Amino acid sequence: MSTRPAVEELTAEAAEQELAELARAIADADRAYHQADAPVITDAEYDALKRRNAAIEARFPELRRPDSPSGRVGAAPSEGFAKVRHARPMLSLDNAFAESEIVDFAERVRRFLNLAPEDALAFTAEPKIDGLSLSLRYEAGRLVVAATRGDGETGENVTANARTIAEIPQTLSGAPDLLEVRGEVYMTHADFASLNARQDAAGSKTFANPRNAAAGSLRQLDAAVTAARPLHFFAYAWGDVSEPLAVTQSGAIARLGALGFATNPLMAVCETTDALIDRYRAIESMRARLGYDIDGVVYKVDRLDLQARLGFRSTTPRWAVAHKFSAERATTEIEAIEIQVGRTGALAPVARLVPVTVGGVVVSNATLHNADYIAGRDSRGNPIREGRDIRVGDWVTVYRAGDVIPKIEDVDLSRRPADAVSYVFPTTCPVCGSDVIREEGEAVHRCTGNLICPAQAVEKLRHFVSRGAFDIEGLGAKQVEAFFNEGWIREPADIFALEARHGEALRSREGWGEKSSRNLFRAIAERRRIPLNRLIFGLGIRHVGESAARLIARTYESWSRFAAAMEAARAHEGPEWDELNAIDGVGPVMAASLVDFFHEPANRAALDRLVAELEIEDVEAPATSGSAIAGKTVVFTGSLERMTRAEAKARAESLGAKVSGSVSAKTDYVVAGPGAGSKEKAARALGIAILTEEEWLALLG
Template identity: 75%
Template sequence: MAAKIPVEDLTQAQAKAELAMLAREIGAANLAYHQADDPEISDAEYDRLKARNSAIEARFPDLVRSDSPSLQVGAAPSEDFSRIKHSIPMLSLANGFEEEDITDFDERIRRFLNLPAGTSLTYTAEPKIDGLSLSIRYENGKLVQAATRGDGETGENVTANARTVDDIPATLEGAPEILEIRGEIYMSHEDFAGLNARQEEAGAKVFANPRNAAAGSLRQLDASVTKSRPLRFFAYAWGEVSEPLAQTQSGAIERMKELGFQTNPLMKTCVGPDDLISHYRTIENERAQLGYDIDGVVYKVDDLSLQSRLGFRSTTPRWAIAHKFSAERATTKIEAIEIQVGRTGALAPVARLTPVTVGGVVVSNATLHNADYIAGLDSKGNPIRDGRDIRVGDHVTVYRAGDVIPKIEDVDVTQRPAGSVPYEFPKTCPVCGSEVIREEGEAVHYCTGGLVCSAQAVEKLKHFVSRNALDIDGIGAKQVESFYGLGWISEPADIFQLRERYADDLLKLDRWGEKSVENLFRGIEERRTIELNRLIFGLGIRHTGEQAARLIARHYGSWTAFETAMEAARDHEGPEWEDLNAIDGVGPIMAASLVDFFHDAGNRAAVTRLIEQLDVQDVAAPSTDGSPIAGKTVVFTGTLERMTRAEAKARAETLGAKVSGSVSAKTDYVVAGPGAGSKEKKARDLGLEVLSEEEWLNLIG
């Protein structure tokens, strides 16, 4: 069977198409897993999707999407529960699937810490429980609140339910004044079987698997129902603490055990990747006898001071990784090939499958990437799957793994029905009928309809109101589709005029009462005052993701400064253009997309109408406690000897500095190590302050 295309062999067009499908599939999986407690895919396969997504983004940083899964954690909390904001975010974990991934993880950490060659690190290794993440806060030894992960920043208040779980102590002796214990709610196989037997006897809902049963049981509005369910809890991490639990990860876990929490007896300290992999194999061999579900093994750097140095990426810690178990495959039939149109106009083919269970999850569709993939060709025109194309009626092998979920791996042409014909990609948009084009060198077809295409217009509006953009309560994907279909909204500014124009009409619609209408208008009014980064992200500018929007907002500080700069850079030249490209994390493709967006007459007019409805907040200066480099622009060049470039950059940003990739008259400091070349020369020619690494470290303390 043909292997998946390695990330290093992807063309930009292939990468773009794959990232679009990954965002769609992972977004749907987030909602199914975190809100509905009815996952369509396993935790392991979900995380492997995110790993593939991250690998592609690392190679093609300019293709990072505004809805990139790498910028998100979980899903928004359910409206059925009150919300609790986590004092320290509950982040997800990066993942590995092959032994090489774990070796690379160890090497990345040693490079980041600038450790001498041959130095071995000590890690903890423990089973990754397939359950529901929970954070429990104790104050003065008493349980005061418990919250689910939610979207990582805010979770659901399940305090009353957590109090009914036997493994969760109501009081602690000898605990720090403030202590947040984090772990996993789960259900054993035996208890799960007993629960389902009782449910079936009572004519009630039967659960698909222990994870669904555990999550559904904890997230009951009636705590007495939770109390009747056999839930268990493993502690493995912590959030806010008023004093350290220990100096090591393993020591902290031992302290949790002493406080009365259940911790996993299979946790072990290991030295180096070989030891980690050996313990992984041990746990994998014992998996069937554990009596509860696991989907991998989690590795963490044991030394907490090193964890602190390593820090975090946007949604994952650098010092931990989950080593996941392999995915499964199944054979099914393609019933139809359909085309979906995204907000950028990209046409994404999807195979509709005869439903089949893969790894405990029912799969009914699979990505087909693009026309070449369907035809059995790679980006260079070479055969994949030995040149076997994909047709309606074909029997195919599908799998759900770290590439896309699900994906067609191969075609059994021996079962191909007589009279089948190759699939012909549409020449016109299936939504608006506009011409479909495929530019030279691109793998993806695009609808030329623009805002004339309702699919693009609706998807842009959905993005605008989404959680990581303006996050307008009361209006989501379904409401956007409804209001657009009624002709009430066609661009973002229209949303803020709904009360003025359609308040009475809204009350006449099914399922819209006075309370829900008022909640909608309240949510809209609350978002008239909006942070600059959310607005930039919400505009849905191609190649400008959530993280990039934050960088841009921090760089310009205000909407006026940002808008003025985009206007001045319209010819892709001049100081404003150079300044935009100098933002660390903004490349020429993203810069061009930003500038061109503002010089499209339709976009410009729509943005002007939107700004009239909003109060865009300036970016507040970071609280850096008298940092000597707060607000300064720093460029690192040459080889650093005391720390890696990544650590130096992270430290500078923590202290409130802006790290740039190029030297200009606006640069405050250039930190030059051995081997510094043109950047150091330009800095000296401009009369800028050039520091050695030692001088830099003395400056920042």
């Protein structure tokens, strides 16, 4: 929404159009969240849409749509369950994000009740559980109906499933004749991790977060599936009731606890707004250690007679508000700092965290980048985080931006343990024990073990089967590691010998069998024929990414020519070395990495064994019928005025030319724009044709 104009700048026509867009977007999000238990946007994005919709409606009340999200709670119940109409609607809460909004909430309540500043007004504050809302109807002390919230008016009958949850009593003693208890079904972090591990082992779909897992488990058509899932229930409210539970919110919750319901022990009564904010901060600081997800703190007027006077808006009560946490940030504790060794030997430090949900995803790890980052400085020695280092035991703020790896934003020094010590980066590889070096000018430490380091071997194999490389279906990171540990796969060529050497053993391996083994072997066989660029990328040569592999493959066109050129460039000199460096986008560092890889004896032997298993596809030249530059080598220098350098390069390559980054005797044309320098001079010295941009375009026709 950041690209939208300010609400104050909208015309009535633009506002009407945007309200329609918002209604569709929020309805889609509601269906995904409440019916499919598979959110398509984050909580923060959803809240932003709702707030934008409310702001536009406030400015243009006459444009409020019949299907406005501000008049809707949840989503329609699924067709897979019988429907239950709630005797009293299950409403949502207003959200607040800033402390100033909580002050405004309390002042609105006081104004509505016409209270003087000295009049007491108490609130309850309790964690907002991130789960699935559930209503439990008891008649004469027996559970008769359990229903989800649905759209607030009508929910889904999940009685059989609810009966399988241990924390939901089947019968009550001493309860009112009619009692509808409302609360939240949730799953703990530990149970969520165990469930996902079981799902993964069985080849079933895993869940993104505990809320999805809880919702998906409760809304099973087969109650036996729900019974096998570790669900919990907190009671926090009530609906229809034949007699009052108490005179206050806190008293009513205590009564529910006495009847046998689990209630949240962190609920507190607060007499002032400052006390509410303090409670919010205290609960937020406990968030990572609770063992279950919360996404804010709910404040409610404590006296029930005042709640009755305050009443309701169309979809929310006036006497309650949810003070939400930031959906993209959370505070948690570092339990350990571990080192992972990558395929190039790079040592990557990772923070192991007490699990916490950030942006809808359970986060238990965060990248620490390198030794400098841990020490609180950048690669130039300048302080970051105001010089605060990161230690085991620290409480840190973790954030996610989109789908990237979680990162640590800052450290709370006020909560640093007295015995926390500065982290010392290892000088030997934690996997193979080889020396670790940090080359001058680099931020990364690297293991020198290379071929003897199992971690590098496993990571290289994982890279080899990755999507941009050989992309072998059914052979992912976990399978590669398992086969490596068995000794079945130690180098890429072993993958293509897997069926012949270990086919019978794999068929009898737990979790495999005849069909899955056959599928894997077929997928491997399909990858014996491989494009040249995928092979080059799959080798995992340092500095050679997917785009570079495509450039190199286009230049050499066949494996035999490429391999011969790398062999001839052994001494980092000569025409083959110059040709490699001249590829636009390669350069001396990548060139050296390529050539050195080929001249390491163990690498070359493994490479020869691999190539013997493969049929490597040559690069097909683009259709260049009538092209004046097909097969020509072109260098661009200076500024181009009619197109970007990238566009010019792509156009030339599409017409069959090779684009080089340097001028040599093999260059056919140099296209020189304003500001051309040494390349133009070199072309003149070698007698190479120099074209202006206009002449170049004329040549292309």
